[in-house]
Amino acid sequence: MRYRWSxxxxxxxxxxxxxxxxxxxxxxxxxxxxxxxGISRAAGLxxxxxxxxxxxxRKFSLDGGAVLHYELDHVSPGELSESGADGPRLGExxxxxxxxxxxxxARLQSGVVHYTFRGDASAGGLGPARxxxxxxxxxxxxxxxxPSLEAWWDVDRVRGAFLRASVDVPIIGWPFPPYxxxxxxxxxxxxxxxxxxPARPLELANFARRGITHVGxxxxxxxxxxxxxxxxxxxxxxxxxxxxxxxxxxxxxxxxRKRDFLVWLWxxxxxxxxxxxxxxx
Amino acid sequence: MSRLRGVLLGAGSAxxxxxxxxxxxxxxRRSPMPQPTxxxxxxxxxxxxxxxxxxxxxxxxNGPEGAESQGYRLRLYARVLVxxxxxxxxxxxxxxxxxxxSALLHRRVAEQTRSVGIGVDRLVIAATHTxxxxxxxxxxxxxxxxxxxxxGFEPVMLxxxxxxxxxxxxxxxxxxxxxxxxWGSRAVWRNTRIRSLPAMLRDVPAPTAPADAPTDLxxxxxxxxxxxxxxxxxxRDSVSGAFRPAGAFSIFAMHGTGNANVNDLLDADxxxxxxxxxxxxxxxxxxxxxxxxxxxxxxxxFANGAEGDVxxxxxxxxxCAVPMLxxxxxxxxPFTRALWRWRPPPASDLAxxxxxxxxxxxxxxxxVASHAVALFxxxxxxxxxxxxxxxxxxxxxxxxxxxxxxxxSAPAVGMSTVVGAPDAYTRMRGWRLLxxxxxxxxxxxxxxxxxxxxxxKRLLVSGLLGHALSKSLxxxxxxxxxxxxxxxxxxxxxEVTTTAGRRIRDSMLTAAQEAxxxxxxxxxxxxxxxxVEYVATAxxxxxxxxxxxxxxxxxxxxxxxxxALARLARSITAGDTxxxxxxxxxxxxxxxxxxxxxxxSLSRAxxxxxxxxxxxxxxxxxxxxxxxxxxxxxxxxEVAARARVEVFVSDATRRVVSWDDDPNVEMxxxxxxxxxxxxxxxxxxxxxQEYRVRIPYGGAESEPVRCPA
Numbered sequence: 001m002r003y004r005w006s007x008x009x010x011x012x013x014x015x016x017x018x019x020x021x022x023x024x025x026x027x028x029x030x031x032x033x034x035x036x037x038g039i040s041r042a043a044g045l046x047x048x049x050x051x052x053x054x055x056x057x058r059k060f061s062l063d064g065g066a067v068l069h070y071e072l073d074h075v076s077p078g079e080l081s082e083s084g085a086d087g088p089r090l091g092e093x094x095x096x097x098x099x100x101x102x103x104x105x106a107r108l109q110s111g112v113v114h115y116t117f118r119g120d121a122s123a124g125g126l127g128p129a130r131x132x133x134x135x136x137x138x139x140x141x142x143x144x145x146x147p148s149l150e151a152w153w154d155v156d157r158v159r160g161a162f163l164r165a166s167v168d169v170p171i172i173g174w175p176f177p178p179y180x181x182x183x184x185x186x187x188x189x190x191x192x193x194x195x196x197x198p199a200r201p202l203e204l205a206n207f208a209r210r211g212i213t214h215v216g217x218x219x220x221x222x223x224x225x226x227x228x229x230x231x232x233x234x235x236x237x238x239x240x241x242x243x244x245x246x247x248x249x250x251x252x253x254x255x256x257r258k259r260d261f262l263v264w265l266w267x268x269x270x271x272x273x274x275x276x277x278x279x280x281x
Numbered sequence: 282m283s284r285l286r287g288v289l290l291g292a293g294s295a296x297x298x299x300x301x302x303x304x305x306x307x308x309x310r311r312s313p314m315p316q317p318t319x320x321x322x323x324x325x326x327x328x329x330x331x332x333x334x335x336x337x338x339x340x341x342x343n344g345p346e347g348a349e350s351q352g353y354r355l356r357l358y359a360r361v362l363v364x365x366x367x368x369x370x371x372x373x374x375x376x377x378x379x380x381x382x383s384a385l386l387h388r389r390v391a392e393q394t395r396s397v398g399i400g401v402d403r404l405v406i407a408a409t410h411t412x413x414x415x416x417x418x419x420x421x422x423x424x425x426x427x428x429x430x431x432x433g434f435e436p437v438m439l440x441x442x443x444x445x446x447x448x449x450x451x452x453x454x455x456x457x458x459x460x461x462x463x464w465g466s467r468a469v470w471r472n473t474r475i476r477s478l479p480a481m482l483r484d485v486p487a488p489t490a491p492a493d494a495p496t497d498l499x500x501x502x503x504x505x506x507x508x509x510x511x512x513x514x515x516x517r518d519s520v521s522g523a524f525r526p527a528g529a530f531s532i533f534a535m536h537g538t539g540n541a542n543v544n545d546l547l548d549a550d551x552x553x554x555x556x557x558x559x560x561x562x563x564x565x566x567x568x569x570x571x572x573x574x575x576x577x578x579x580x581x582x583f584a585n586g587a588e589g590d591v592x593x594x595x596x597x598x599x600x601c602a603v604p605m606l607x608x609x610x611x612x613x614x615p616f617t618r619a620l621w622r623w624r625p626p627p628a629s630d631l632a633x634x635x636x637x638x639x640x641x642x643x644x645x646x647x648x649v650a651s652h653a654v655a656l657f658x659x660x661x662x663x664x665x666x667x668x669x670x671x672x673x674x675x676x677x678x679x680x681x682x683x684x685x686x687x688x689x690s691a692p693a694v695g696m697s698t699v700v701g702a703p704d705a706y707t708r709m710r711g712w713r714l715l716x717x718x719x720x721x722x723x724x725x726x727x728x729x730x731x732x733x734x735x736x737x738k739r740l741l742v743s744g745l746l747g748h749a750l751s752k753s754l755x756x757x758x759x760x761x762x763x764x765x766x767x768x769x770x771x772x773x774x775x776e777v778t779t780t781a782g783r784r785i786r787d788s789m790l791t792a793a794q795e796a797x798x799x800x801x802x803x804x805x806x807x808x809x810x811x812x813v814e815y816v817a818t819a820x821x822x823x824x825x826x827x828x829x830x831x832x833x834x835x836x837x838x839x840x841x842x843x844x845a846l847a848r849l850a851r852s853i854t855a856g857d858t859x860x861x862x863x864x865x866x867x868x869x870x871x872x873x874x875x876x877x878x879x880x881x882s883l884s885r886a887x888x889x890x891x892x893x894x895x896x897x898x899x900x901x902x903x904x905x906x907x908x909x910x911x912x913x914x915x916x917x918x919e920v921a922a923r924a925r926v927e928v929f930v931s932d933a934t935r936r937v938v939s940w941d942d943d944p945n946v947e948m949x950x951x952x953x954x955x956x957x958x959x960x961x962x963x964x965x966x967x968x969x970q971e972y973r974v975r976i977p978y979g980g981a982e983s984e985p986v987r988c989p990a
Binding site for chain 2: 146
């Protein structure tokens with residue numbers, strides 16, 4: 001089996017220069033909170049380095065990547081933490097793969113994410129019992145508001161669906177290099193089957209009930225930091241996110257702590273290389 | 282601790298200095314007292330300089346839509362005519378294939394030409410306003426930093442243009458020969474149109490087409506100023522002693538916007554075609570030169586007039602769509618967000634509009650050139666050896682003397698400026714906040730509160746930001762009135778609209794006649810000796826189209842320039858030197874310095890090599906290595922004797938059919954490696970023959986390639 005995969009990989013590498021374009025991306029994002037699908041997984045300073053690589057063949061692309069979730073703060077007892085440990089710790093490792101196709105101004109994607117939790121459950125963190133896998137499909141349009149609709153299906157631990165709708169709206173773009181963009185982003189989640197399941201009472205649910213889980217709104221700015229001709233570009237971004245929590249699971253902010261409204265800051269640096277990025281200004 | 286503080290302070294100061302815009306004080310070198318010559322006859326001299334820069338510079342004039350140049354099509358030249366009368370008065374006219382003129386460039390050139398009697402007050406450097414010319418040498422930070430998508434002030438560009446133009450002026454002055462001249466003019470219809478007709482129709486009295494205008498013209502075509510004015514110059518041949526046609530100086534109002542807004546090649550645009558066609562006509566048809574050479578011997582200076590609201594007659598499909606703000610799906614995974622970008626229109630759309638624009642450039646160029654040829658020929662019977670020369674020159678301190686001049690004290694940009702003009706709308710046109718709310722980014726966007734000095738102008742920014750922006754805009758205007766025989770010419774550092782130009786001309790001519798000068802006609806020479814954007818009438822200003830929004834110093838600007846030129850027209854003199862107050866030092870803010878043109882010298886002169894030549898349809902392609910990575914096409918700035926690349930028929934005649942200064946040839950840089958430049962030539966004129974490509978300097982020659990019929 002391993003032998004067969006190496007053949008496939010070698011064929012792809014040989015065929016890629018003829019038919020497709022490779023690209024790579026590295027991100028480091030720092031923020032005041034780690035929120036996933038509306039659920040706060042860590043409060044306090046977090047850093048999330050990630051890498052991704054992909055190949056595009058005409059309108060099709062295959063991508064994959066990994067992201068690490070580090071908690072950088074000291075965690076007091078009862079505080080929301082993935083690792084549950086005091087001091088900087090790796091709380092979660094996620095790997096993902098995806099196939100997508102461009103259909104005019106729309107992009108249709110389908111992918112899979114595997115979540116591995118590295119925390120200490122006995123200390124209030126998220127341990128291996130939480131590990132799971134989700135598949136998803138998304139339809140994104142590049143019209144005025146850049147709407148996106150995602151359908152997530154937990155196929156391992158929870159076995160249920162979650163929908164997320166989002167918009168990305170530009171506020172302003174500085175037309176001269178170095179380009180600066182301002183944008184508003186909003187999202188909302190809808191739990192359809194990731195709540196408690198009476199048929200499987202031992203299952204760890206994601207949400208408390210069916211319905212809208214959260215509504216988020218953020219404002220951000222992005223600046224093209226540098227461009228390396230024929231290689232790629234670097235961007236810097238920062239912003240503020242807010243979220244109205246509508247499900248008991250999204251309200252959790254630590255042991256016995258709940259919050260209906262969250263605000264946090266984030267900043268990130270992104271390096272993208274190859275593909276269209278080589279000539280993008 | 283104090284040492285650390287010192288280090289931090291030092292580092293902070295270094296950063297502040299590095300980030301601060303470049304400032305420069307430039308002197309105004311006035312002409313010395315003229316020295317009479319013997320015999321006291323009218324003399325003239327022509328020269329030209331190749332000013333085509335290497336690829337990588339920004340194409341200025343279209344703001345954010347101005348591309349980074351990838352090569353060149355028609356080479357850019359500065360053409361020079363020096364006139365000298367018997368009393369030793371000299372005037373140097375320079376018309377350069379540049380997007381804008383620059384007071385900084387004007388003064389720097391004058392420093393080098395003063396030795397031959399040509400200081401700032403006897404030198405006119407006018408730009409043809411090609412939007413396919415380089416930026417980075419302007420007198421104001423705003424134009425260096427927002428003139429194109431490549432931003433910054435580049436001292437190498439300024440120095441190189443200065444030395445090339447100055448050398449050409451000196452060469453023309455050194456080649457002064459007895460001359461005969463004739464003035465004439467001709468109406469050119471159907472090639473230009475008013476691009477902001479609603480603004481023009483507000484003028485009082487309402488504009489009307491001249492009586493001799495064709496009756497079938499639409500209003501935007503009939504209301505232009507159709508005058509093509511020409512000064513023909515014949516020079517005495519040093520061998521035969523006969524006077525031969527040598528060149529001409531013309532003024533015609535037309536924007537240099539024939540190329541599509543997405544053009545990415547340096548190019549002389551329509552003006553370049555008109556110049557070359559008349560020059561070839563003089564060489565080939567009038568002087569019967571068999572070997573007309575790569576560069577014509579005749580020199581035609583084709584300057585711009587009051588073209589502020591005048592477009593060439595390009596078709597709508599020649600204007601390309603502009604980039605839109607969109608997300609950039611660059612490997613945005615589940616945990617990372619999409620980036621943002623300016624998304625360009627589809628490549629096929631851009632190719633189509635580029636092609637349409639090139640067809641328009643060729644058609645308008647040929648049409649205007651036919652009028653220029655006819656006018657030149659008609660002047661052959663009116664030649665005279667008399668041409669009275671005079672000049673008046675002043676430097677207006679627009680901000681400091683605003684009250685006395687009757688204009689606003691601080692320059693301001695309107696919302697309609699950001700939108701662009703029909704020749705090249707920008708990506709900001711029609712943009713709405715959050716996609717919903719109109720914030721005035723459109724033509725005719727006026728202020729509700731018209732009580733301030735800037736009246737109807739809806740300001741782009743106000744308050745502290747507005748104050749900061751005003752510092753990046755020009756605060757001086759060098760104005761000049763020339764007398765050339767029975768014409769007075771008002772040289773303005775601006776783009777004057779048709780009606781404003783007519784009013785300024787009238788006041789200038791009346792003033793000159795009241796002062797007793799025997800002049801019969803007045804002309805406006807735009808884009809001369811600096812750039813303060815547009816000059817619209819007060820009525821046009823109230824409409825706040827692009828020209829009104831770009832009239833920096835408010836609605837009184839056109840009247841102010843009319844008064845200034847009238848005053849100068851009354852004080853035209855010759856045989857003297859001007860007082861120092863006419864040309865005080867200029868304190869300029871040039872913006873951030875950028876190294877756009879690398880300073881590289883080749884350690885070894887690599888011989889050129891042709892890698893590949895092939896045909897596809899009617900286009901012949903050639904890829905080759907030629908010259909240094911950052912070399913200018915002509916290193917010295919003088920004129921090349923031969924082309925860099927030639928295409929010739931592969932038969933016994935070896936007839937040259939094209940070269941790298943042909944409207945149908947594109948020279949595109951493919952890459953820079955090991956200090957050398959690799960190019961691709963595309964010639965869209967191949968037709969059923971066998972061709973070869975050669976590089977004359979270096980002797981490289983390709984194998985023959987047959988192109989389909």
